[in-house]
Amino acid sequence: MTDKTDKKPGARKPLSLSTSGKGSVRQSLSGGRSKAVVVEKKKKVIIRPGSGAAPKVKVAPKITVPAAKPKVDEVALAAKKLGLSKAEYEKRQAALSTAQAQADEREAKKAAEQAEREKRMAEEKAALEAKKKEEEAAELRRLEAEEEKRQKEEAEKLAARKPVGAAAALKKEEDTRSEIEKAGGRVKKKRAAPPPTRSKGETKRRRGKLTIVSALAGNDERQRSLASVKRAREREKQRQRGGSGDREKVQREVVIPEAITVSELSNRMAERARDVVKYLMQQGTMATMNDVLDADTAQLIVEDFGHTVKRVSESDVEENFIIDDTPSDEKDRKPRSPVIAVMGHVDHGKTSLLDALRTTDVASGEAGGITQHIGAYQLKLKSGEQITVLDTPGHAAFSEMRTRGAQAVDIVVLVVAADDGVMPQTIESIKYAQEAETPLIIAINKMDSYDANPQKVETDLLQHNVITESMSGDVQAIPVSAKEKTGLDDLAEAIANQAELMELKANPTRNADGLVIESKIEKGRGAVATLLVKRGTLERGQIVVAGEYWGKVKAMMDERNAQLKKAGPSTPVEVMGLDGAPAPGEPFAVVETEQRARELTEYRIRKRKENQSIAASGMANMEQMMAKLANKTSSEMTLLVKADVEGSAQAIKTSLEELGNDEVKARVVYSAAGGISESDVQLAASSNAPIIAFNVRANRQAKELAEKEGVEIRYYSIIYGLIDEIKGALEGMLEPERKETFIGYAEVLEVFDISKLGKVAGAKVTEGRVERGSGVRLLRDDVVIHEGELSTLKRFKDEVPKVQAGMECGMGFLNYHDLRKGDQIECFTVEMLDRKLD
Missing domain, CATH: 3.40.50.300 (P-loop containing nucleotide triphosphate hydrolases)
Structure with a gap:
């Protein structure tokens, strides 16, 4: 069966079918490709009612359809659009396909690795959970074993004890039953009491302390700790013995100074600080542990807590430190070096x-x-x-x-x-x-x-x-x-x-004492003090108090830097270990305990601060009084002194403060031994003071900060050069001295009124000379009525610089015109002289 349509040029070829009902068609794909596809066509069978048998299906004859060719080559068209040849286009498409395949392969590999990683993490997590469960189970078994052991021990102890009360009655009943059984009698058995009911999942008791394992187990209820069980057991034993459970009160003798903090008072009474604070609150006083109490209040607290009181003065701390000058026995004294x-x-x-x-x-x-x-x-x-x-x-x-x-x-x-x-x-x-x-x-x-x-x-x-x-x-x-x-x-x-x-003799077996010769702060070594041992023997490791500082002797060196373990009488040593550089000349001594050393140094620091505050307040009042009397304030140069050793710093401070007089003076706001640090620069900047450095230098950070803050650092190595320079600066602050020199007198003979100059005096020089620009005083009846400057001086019509005695001249005053005949004019010169400090 063929298609009877007429063939026209360019028309699509008809679909051809074979006798089997199959055919092929051309299918277009992307990228200009195409392929042949086999198709089969079946005829629809219609079955009408009334027909006895199914009609025979007629098989359509096979129609062969030739492959359809595209009108235009799509591959060539796409290549033409890109400006490429067909071969290049196909090569590019093949490369793109290869790259896409490789990318797909990489994605698949990455997905596989991710899956493997997740699988491994899941296995590790499962292993950790299993290990955790095993540890929890082991801990639980251990606690149960300890509890069973404890219960067994308690049961043995109870069995060993003599039964009393209900336990004795029960024991008696059991003995009676055993005797009846021995005699052949019959005893009616009592049914055992059922065990107490518990809800499902409830533990027998709260056991064990809170541990990491039990906390991680997810149990919201905190178990009772073993320490709590022991305390309850101890209280039960005391109750059975008839005791009250309270410890016996220990009465102590408490030493009370003039002032003491709440925490220190509680320590001396061996009481809890919160109990002392609670007591003060009950008495209507709000206090904290760091508040200071006076001696009377502290005594009331100590007595109410059941202790005895021993009142001492705070100065007893210093008096007890006074070095004992009682001579030792002659047998203990040994010759020493001068x-x-x-x-x-x-x-x-x-x-x-x-x-x-x-x-x-x-x-x-x-x-x-x-x-x-x-x-x-x-x-x-x-x-x-x-x-x-x-x-x-x-x-x-x-x-x-x-x-x-x-x-x-x-x-x-x-x-x-x-x-x-x-x-x-x-x-x-x-x-x-x-x-x-x-x-x-x-x-x-x-x-x-x-x-x-x-x-x-x-x-x-x-x-x-x-x-x-x-x-x-x-x-x-x-x-x-x-x-x-x-x-x-x-x-x-x-x-x-x-x-x-x-x-010269000394006892080398007593505790060492002597004087501080010098002290300084060294980088890497800290405070280094030069001590002169006068009596006793100073050993490494002993506790030394010198002035306001104390410390344990860490190392001792002689003048050749050789290490020493001990230093006898008349021996100078350099000591390291103090918490600061003591002032030269301070006595030092060895004390027994650190507490004693702290008490002594704290007392000295408090006394120094009190004296400084009293002196500062008195100075302020004196300055105010002097300001009211003199109606002016004195100029003051503030300085900050850093030296290599403490003795030099003190000497410089004393010398500088002795300079000056009532008008100018130098004030040292801070002086210490050691190099210049950033804190020194900050203090100098806040005080508007230059830094005087004697044989010391500033570190790099301090130099940068000084440049930033505008703080001047002046370095010196010779003491008299330093003092002379500061003295010169103070002399520059002095007001110059006004020196007046008399040069002549003139008498007003006539007064002329000139329109441009005002009133001008026609005068005659009677003594000395008069000069233009000099100072003048106008005297009327020997009373000074004006003091000013001579602005005009003429001879006839010419302006002249000066006029000698016996000559007449015209004189005009600067901004003053009240001149009268017969007035006296005094002329003088003024010279400002630089002043010097004595």
């Missing part, structure tokens, strides 16, 4: 003399060739004897250091230059030695000088009650030369003879 101080005027050769004695060169290490602080060390003489030497500064600023040196030593070696003689600091050293009742040895140095005159030195010393042996006195005078190293043996022998006469 302690000498080398004193004298600046640049008289004190340090050079000691250099010659110990063959070292300390003077070259001192800035400016002068000693800036006390050096303490030991010398071993050629004779084998050992002496302890304190080299004190000679500059006037270090008078306090010389005072401490004279108080701490046994012998004072006064060095006097043979060419200079007795100088101010020499006199000052003599005075300190005499006040301390310390023997003197005069070392007349610089005997190698051309102008050396030792006889004049000894004669000058007579004016200060120092009589040498050559003058029929008892003071040894030894001529020496530190430069030529002559007379050194004689000086050493004089020191040894004086020490032998004094019979």
